[in-house]
Amino acid sequence: MKRFFVGVIISVLYCFSMLPTVRADYVLPYPGFMPGNKLYKVSRFLDKAKEPLYFGPLSAYKYHLGLADKYLVEAKVLFEYKQYLLAVDALARSDKEFTMLPRYLVQAGKQRKDVSLFEQQLSEAALMHKQILEELLVQLPDTFTWTPEKSAATLLPLKDLLQSSVTIRSNVL
DSSP states (O other), X not given: OHHHHHHHHHHHHHHHHTSOOOOOOOOOOOOOXXXXXXXXXXXXXHHHHTGGGOOSHHHHHHHHXXXXXXXXXXXXXXXXXXXXXXXXXXXXXXXHHHHHHHHHHHHHHHTTOOOHHHHHXXXXXXXXXXXXXXXXXXXXXXXXXXXXXXXXXXXXXXXXXXXXXXXXXXXXX
């Protein structure tokens, strides 16, 4: 009986070892607090307050990539809910964070650190960002005029802004 259980355990372990391994593609974060939430301003403040804690080039790279992802997801959700003015602001923040990333990898390379995995991660992130932005390009109008009640209207060239963001991500590749 003891040999039977040992045989079953070995068989089960062998079967599990033969399962193919799964590699997940680049995954964007779940959207955090959105504009209108009471904790949104606190979240934005904490994003800025944490920056000095990431003082090495690789940790700064991870921090800014996380913010670029977070702001892109925020922009995507806001675009989907037709909150174009807020979405354009979030997209601009994502672009700003994303443009900083190659600089940190160059700094780490100058310090003779192996950045090959980080370069691969940046390429995957750029592809994922481009995919989302290109989906938005198809869904959104070319321009949108935001007209507040008591001030002048603002023309938002949505297609141009999204295309500019795609170009920023393409330059990384």
